[in-house]
Amino acid sequence: NAGVTQTPKFQVLKTGQSMTLQCAQDMNHNSMYWYRQDPGMGLRLIYYSASEGTTDKGEVPNGYNVSRLNKREFSLRLESAAPSQTSVYFCASSEAHWGYEQYFGPGTRLTVT
Amino acid sequence: KQEVTQIPAALSVPEGENLVLNCSFTDSAIYNLQWFRQDPGKGLTSLLLIQSSQREQTSGRLNASLDKSSGRSTLYIAASQPGDSATYLCAVKGKSTFGDGTTLTVKP
Numbered sequence: 367n368a369g370v371t372q373t374p375k376f377q378v379l380k381t382g383q384s385m386t387l388q389c390a391q392d393m394n395h396n397s398m399y400w401y402r403q404d405p406g407m408g409l410r411l412i413y414y415s416a417s418e419g420t421t422d423k424g425e426v427p428n429g430y431n432v433s434r435l436n437k438r439e440f441s442l443r444l445e446s447a448a449p450s451q452t453s454v455y456f457c458a459s460s461e462a463h464w465g466y467e468q469y470f471g472p473g474t475r476l477t478v479t
Numbered sequence: 480k481q482e483v484t485q486i487p488a489a490l491s492v493p494e495g496e497n498l499v500l501n502c503s504f505t506d507s508a509i510y511n512l513q514w515f516r517q518d519p520g521k522g523l524t525s526l527l528l529i530q531s532s533q534r535e536q537t538s539g540r541l542n543a544s545l546d547k548s549s550g551r552s553t554l555y556i557a558a559s560q561p562g563d564s565a566t567y568l569c570a571v572k573g574k575s576t577f578g579d580g581t582t583l584t585v586k587p
Contacts, residue, residue, distance in 0.1 A: 370522075409570075
């Protein structure tokens, strides 16, 4: 089992460009999450999907959109990238919402110039 | 708003020493608490999950405790090894709030 996979691993964007970060899990988990990690600010939740067909905002949703494509896949879209979105983005999944162990992907390192 | 604090921010110990990492949280209404390790440039690896109804969990040389009433969790690492060097993060689940982590260095 690959667990949680993310693509791409690295990306450089110019301000105003758009892109989609992809995440997939092969553990048949119901819940999926997107976080960003910044020095001195820890990991912060952007959006989550408690189950297929649902999405909810986390702590820092502004500037992002998400799509739960199916049970396996959860994508994060930046419509108009800003330098403040330079960060490392992690996708995670769990068997069900909150009460279960979370498993993380390897991350996507995004730089916006 | 839940706040999670991990002290110390960094810790350096000689190989073989037993050590304790601390995690404090402000709101005791939590579902569970999870400890992770993160190696430089990598994702998070789950170490232990403690449900709100539990007091402790053990896995190998690791033991995590939870005291909801005082808003504290500790991660005990026995007989530390250089391979334990990493950043250790705790996450409190209610709204999934992470601490900033403790960076551990174990010297041979």
